[in-house]
Amino acid sequence: MLLYKGGQIANEDTPKLEKADVLVDEKGRISRVGANLKAAGKAEIIDCTACVLMPAMFDVHVHAREPGQEYKENIATCSEAAINGGVTGIVLMPNTNPAIDSGSLVRAVMDRARQSSRIPIWQTGCVTKGRAGEELAGIAGMADAGVPMLTDDGDPVPCPNLLKRAMDYANDFGLPIASHCEVKELSAHGSMNEGSVSYGLGLHGVPAISEEICLDRDIRIAQYTGGHVHIQHVTSARGMLTIRRAKEDGIRVTCEVSPHHLIFNEEDIGDYDTNYKMNPPLRTAEDNEALLQGLIDGVFDVIATDHAPHSEFEKSNDFGNAPYGITGLETAVLSLYNRFIQRGRFGWDILVKRYSAEPRRLLGLDTVPIQEGCPAEFIVVDLEGETTFSKEWMRSKSSNTPFIDQTIAGKIRSVVKGVDCLK
Ligand SMILES: [Zn+2]
Numbered sequence: 320m321l322l323y324k325g326g327q328i329a330n331e332d333t334p335k336l337e338k339a340d341v342l343v344d345e346k347g348r349i350s351r352v353g354a355n356l357k358a359a360g361k362a363e364i365i366d367c368t369a370c371v372l373m374p375a376m377f378d379v380h381v382h383a384r385e386p387g388q389e390y391k392e393n394i395a396t397c398s399e400a401a402i403n404g405g406v407t408g409i410v411l412m413p414n415t416n417p418a419i420d421s422g423s424l425v426r427a428v429m430d431r432a433r434q435s436s437r438i439p440i441w442q443t444g445c446v447t448k449g450r451a452g453e454e455l456a457g458i459a460g461m462a463d464a465g466v467p468m469l470t471d472d473g474d475p476v477p478c479p480n481l482l483k484r485a486m487d488y489a490n491d492f493g494l495p496i497a498s499h500c501e502v503k504e505l506s507a508h509g510s511m512n513e514g515s516v517s518y519g520l521g522l523h524g525v526p527a528i529s530e531e532i533c534l535d536r537d538i539r540i541a542q543y544t545g546g547h548v549h550i551q552h553v554t555s556a557r558g559m560l561t562i563r564r565a566k567e568d569g570i571r572v573t574c575e576v577s578p579h580h581l582i583f584n585e586e587d588i589g590d591y592d593t594n595y596k597m598n599p600p601l602r603t604a605e606d607n608e609a610l611l612q613g614l615i616d617g618v619f620d621v622i623a624t625d626h627a628p629h630s631e632f633e634k635s636n637d638f639g640n641a642p643y644g645i646t647g648l649e650t651a652v653l654s655l656y657n658r659f660i661q662r663g664r665f666g667w668d669i670l671v672k673r674y675s676a677e678p679r680r681l682l683g684l685d686t687v688p689i690q691e692g693c694p695a696e697f698i699v700v701d702l703e704g705e706t707t708f709s710k711e712w713m714r715s716k717s718s719n720t721p722f723i724d725q726t727i728a729g730k731i732r733s734v735v736k737g738v739d740c741l742k
Pocket of ligand 1: 472473474499551552598599
């Protein structure tokens with residue numbers, strides 16, 4: 320038995336922390352939560368003074384780059400990166416090489432995941448064959464193989480009729496369609512938000528309407544078909560407003576926001592730093608504030624990182640030619656803590672609800688609260704510690720993050736899952 324003593328517990332129902340000890344039995348279940356627990360028998364005592372214990376995170380938007388681009392990341396390194404950041408379940412996007420567009424490919428990745436990952440992994444499937452946007456992928460076969468959702472992430476489904484048919488079909492299997500919203504004719508080959516900053520930097524811009532128009536279209540198709548659409552990585556205040564109204568109208572729409580779209584904006588690109596290049600791009604400071612409010616108000620169902628590893632060689636390209644995307648699994652919890660919780664912008668409940676509980680609910684899984692009778696699946700964050708996001712510290716193969724080499728407050732000391740201490 321393990322007795323976590325002297326810590327404070329975070330849960331999704333209150334911004335306040337509750338001071339309590341946690342006893343985990345030999346079956347990996349939480350047998351007691353309460354003040355001044357005594358270690359009966361030979362329990363090992365873990366001193367958690369100055370620590371917060373919170374349910375482990377779950378990320379519904381991750382690129383593990385396997386198969387096909389293992390020089391950037393693979394399932395093993397991706398899952399270790401997740402653990403390092405306090406995440407104990409991940410959902411992989413299908414834009415690999417080959418793209419995951421059939422039941423047999425889904426099974427192949429899941430087999431691989433079982434061999435090489437210490438945490439459970441879900442593989443999503445493509446909406447269209449080869450993500451080419453031309454004909455529907457083998458949806459029935461992928462549903463049978465256990466995909467939790469379908470997506471052509473990285474690209475939108477360009478043809479509305481194809482999306483309509485996909486949503487009808489996916490609905491028969493109870494699967495949401497996750498939409499990467501972008502009108503290609505508007506975003507073209509833009510590398511950042513379109514506006515005075517892109518003009519000043521001399522870079523091609525992507526206007527927010529590229530995202531907003533597609534988002535509006537996809538939500539209307541969901542309304543028409545009765546399907547469930549999940550809007551990925553929302554970046555714009557107006558797009559968020561559309562989602563808010565759609566939810567009020569009872570349309571089956573859920574959505575996610577990434578830590579980087581909450582924390583950073585176009586001004587941070589500065590001297591053409593490619594660690595601020597992603598798709599969709601960072602928007603404005605006003606969008607940051609609006610998205611933050613949307614997270615607090617509950618417009619956003621989940622926080623998801625869109626962990627997108629790239630090699631140093633690729634990211635050392637000039638801004639216009641560097642690939643889109645940044646890593647996120649290892650920095651999300653601590654950066655959100657530093658930026659928002661520590662500064663009093665929101666409480667611990669938001670982090671637990673939006674990055675642990677709701678992502679699991681989106682997949683129909685049980686949540687992992689720190690409560691008596693529940694399986695132990697939590698992280699111990701030492702608030703007096705600090706973390707330097709160095710390459711040596713990271714477990715991902717890639718380190719394309721704006722946080723590289725920064726030192727911030729807090730340290731994820733342990734990641735507990737059942738009887739195992741993963742970190
Ligand atoms: Zn995307």
